[in-house]
Amino acid sequence: MKIHSVTPVRVDAAELTRRRARYRRLSPPGVEVVLEDGGPEAPPQFATRDDIETSTSAVTEALAKASAEDYAVRMPDCVLDPAVPVTPDGSAVPTVGMLRLTASHLAATGTVFGAVTRNHIIGEALAERIEEYGLGPWFAGVAVLDLDFDTIPDTLRWNEAVRGALDEFAARGVTAVINGCSAVDTGTPHAVQLVDPAERALRLLAAGAQA
The missing domain is CATH 3.40.50 (Rossmann fold)
Incomplete structure (x- = not known):
């Protein structure tokens, strides 16, 4: 493919x-x-x-x-x-869309999920997309990291910022959070799964091609 x-x-x-x-x-x-x-x-x-x-x-x-x-x-x-x-x-x-594929897969498995984004503008747009896809009932909202654009290739800095957001989602009983940047490597050990939308989308597309 x-x-x-x-x-x-x-x-x-x-x-x-x-x-x-x-x-x-x-x-x-x-x-x-x-x-x-x-x-x-x-x-x-x-x-x-x-x-x-x-x-x-x-x-x-x-x-x-x-x-x-x-x-x-x-x-x-x-x-x-x-x-x-x-x-x-x-x-x-x-x-x-990688968001649609990832969010739909989470919802299809009964998972209530959240998301983290770099800034408020991206967070608002992502939440609107989730609603457009009809997945609002499974969506636990967005946590904004307030990071600048230069953080995207800085895996360590991004994942350090994410950790606190995951703690807050965990306290609410949320078990999966979509990483709201397709170009960031996720590597944060945590009880809450930080879902890489690019990786998940590619895996789903590959599975569909083989079905």
């Missing part, structure tokens, strides 16, 4: 290389993710709602440029699922 993916923000060569290597590590056998930069129209980061809207337009355009014959599915490199339709759009190559 070959998956076409696009970053939701502009990234430099080093960050694009890091993200591509991460997908190679996460991809199950038989799955290949072809990741491209979002291009000059994509925002440098998500700091405002306008940034998210601009990103959605840029990702939609970038995904549409790829030949339908080259890929089995398209999946944006973003937990906000930019360009992912809520209802079927009739495309020959479906655009799937």
Whole structure:
């Protein structure tokens, strides 16, 4: 299975290389993710709602440029699922969302789940997506980490910030939390499962291809 993916923000060569290597590590056998930069129209980061809207337009355009014959599915490199339709759009190559795949899987197994995000803007957009997908009854809300964009490749710093949020979710009886950034490696030992949406989505897609 070959998956076409696009970053939701502009990234430099080093960050694009890091993200591509991460997908190679996460991809199950038989799955290949072809990741491209979002291009000059994509925002440098998500700091405002306008940034998210601009990103959605840029990702939609970038995904549409790829030949339908080259890929089995398209999946944006973003937990906000930019360009992912809520209802079927009739495309020959479906655009799937890692948030939708991950959250739906958790809900399907009866798991009430939360999420952590870098800032409030991303948190609000993620919560809205969960509602659009009809998964609100299983959603325990978002904990905002208040981290800057440079934290994304800093695994240690991100996971240190996450630990406190997981403690709060655990106190509420929540057992699973979606990591609200698709480009961060999760490595926090905790009673609450910190779910990597990219890893979970790839695993689900691979399982579906083999069914």
